Amino acid sequence: MTANATRVLVLNSGSSSLKYQLLDMHDTQSSSGSAAGRLAVGLVERIGEENSRLVHTPLATGGERRETEGAIADHTAALKAVAAELATDGLGLDSPELAAIGHRVVHGGLKFTAPTVIDDAVLAEIERLVPVAPLHNPANITGIKTAQALRPDLPQVAVFDTAFHTTMPEYAARYAIDVETADAHRIRRYGFHGTSHAYVSRKTAELLGKDPAEVNVIVLHLGNGASASAVAGGRCVDTSMGLTPLEGLVMGTRSGDIDPAVTFHLKRVAGMSEDDVDVLLNKKSGLIGLCGDNDMREIRRRIDEGDERARLAFDIYIHRLKKYIGAYSAVLGRVDAVAFTAGVGENAAPVREAAIAGLEEMGMAVDASLNAVRSGEPRLISPEYARVAVAVVPTDEELEIAQQTYALVNA
Structure with missing residues (x-):
């Protein structure tokens, strides 16, 4: 990673949507404002349909929100469309200032207790957890693979919704069912919205000084x-x-x-x-x-x-x-x-x-x-x-x- 690589692209991939934000971490750390360092935000929705829609707001340039409609076949096409919008604003994914891509991954089970650089083994474990997150993990995996194909040289990081809750004691996390059955099928309380709970609990402490x-x-x-x-x-x-x-x-x-x-x-x-x-x-x-x-x-x-x-x-x-x-x-x-x-x-x-x-x-x-x-x-x-x-x-x-x-x- 080069010294001036301070940008992070955040991707939140749904089954038919792709939310994204591009942030400059140097600016977010040097200012107390929550919007500081936010260079661009956007959403691609109805992926795979004829009436797909991309909404892009270039915050870095102060430009107006842009909307385009038309068929976007899959997540690869969606991310390429996002990359084109960012390039229009001089924020292309080929920029040496881009340090990493961070992916929201809903379910990390018990193995992932912190943000993790994605490699083949990590991706395989995320796929193994699909049975306990059938609506979310497949879409997250699609987003990861799409980003890897576009920027194979760039670190891809998974940030798990469940990670913040892995500190729960066993007596809070376990259900009162047969232990062998629960363990065999990974049945326990994992919790979600972890990034929000982590952020808000920390900000609340700051508010109290x-x-x-x-x-x-x-x-x-x-x-x-x-x-x-x-x-x-x-x-x-x-x-x-x-x-x-x-x-x-x-x-x-x-x-x-x-x-x-x-x-x-x-x-x-x-x-x-x-x-x-x-x-x-x-x-x-x-x-x-x-x-x-x-x-x-x-x-x-x-x-x-x-x-x-x-x-x-x-x-x-x-x-x-x-x-x-x-x-x-x-x-x-x-x-x-x-x-x-x-x-x-x-x-x-x-x-x-x-x-x-x-x-x-x-x-x-x-x-x-x-x-x-x-x-x-x-x-x-x-x-x-x-x-x-x-x-x-x-x-x-x-x-x-x-x-x-x-x-x-x-x-």
Whole structure:
């Protein structure tokens, strides 16, 4: 790696999409602003369809967002299209300033506890984990192979969603099922959204003016997918998602925690197949199953108009949140902060207010005026007298991936 190679391209490959950001790590480390060093961002969606779309924003040049539509056959074609857009802005993938490509990989199992330079053995292990992440790891693998083909000389780094949660003690990670069966089929709680939980817990400590090793934080990552974590001194000790991202909080389309016997009941009584139940719990449950909407803004609008079904969905969502805040308070023993993040957590003031309401005896409270403020910066929304800080901390998973990638290849 040359001395002036300070750029990292971050790729997040989905089954039919490719999200990307190009960052200059010298600028991100020399400025406290979260947007510092971000050179370009973009998205390719509907890959493999006739109406594929590429949206590219060249932040380095201050240029306007560019959109193109037309068939993009596969991920190779998508990444080549991205490379062409970057080259237009003088940020081509052939630049000697590009230090590495960092890939979001959803499932790393127990083997990958830190960012890892990808070689054939690493790629084979990621492929071996496909049975426990069938919706995500295949797409991540496609992105890796595509990038390797375009820049075989460049370090490719995998940053795993599960890595941050590998510090959970065995009593938190294991399910209470037959040990031999669990081990034979790698059944345990892995957790997800790890890059977000790592970033937000660290930023929360910074907001409090403390070292992360001194702070216990409950992180609530609330987007269409949602998860909670208990972070003690910078280490995850529990998290709500499990073997898959289905467990835990009520989400946009996922049920979260449910009696496992429901699946047997649906097969026996309703005649549903395994695939039918899978689709029900992952795509037709959660908020959309309860009220037909998974957009919190629309749900709140309906509540304001007196819609009882939307109100019930919201109450179920909040009830589950409160249960996890209470449970993780018990797990941590001492809570210094509760941090809300991701799309709903950062923008839905009524969710934050309702989730903390009634927890005053636990030292938690929300100041209505502070909670109403909209900002892209980390901020406290709790009154000064509150024993536990309540914070809104915008997540930045791409920056976290870039920082971990750059630190590894620059070591």
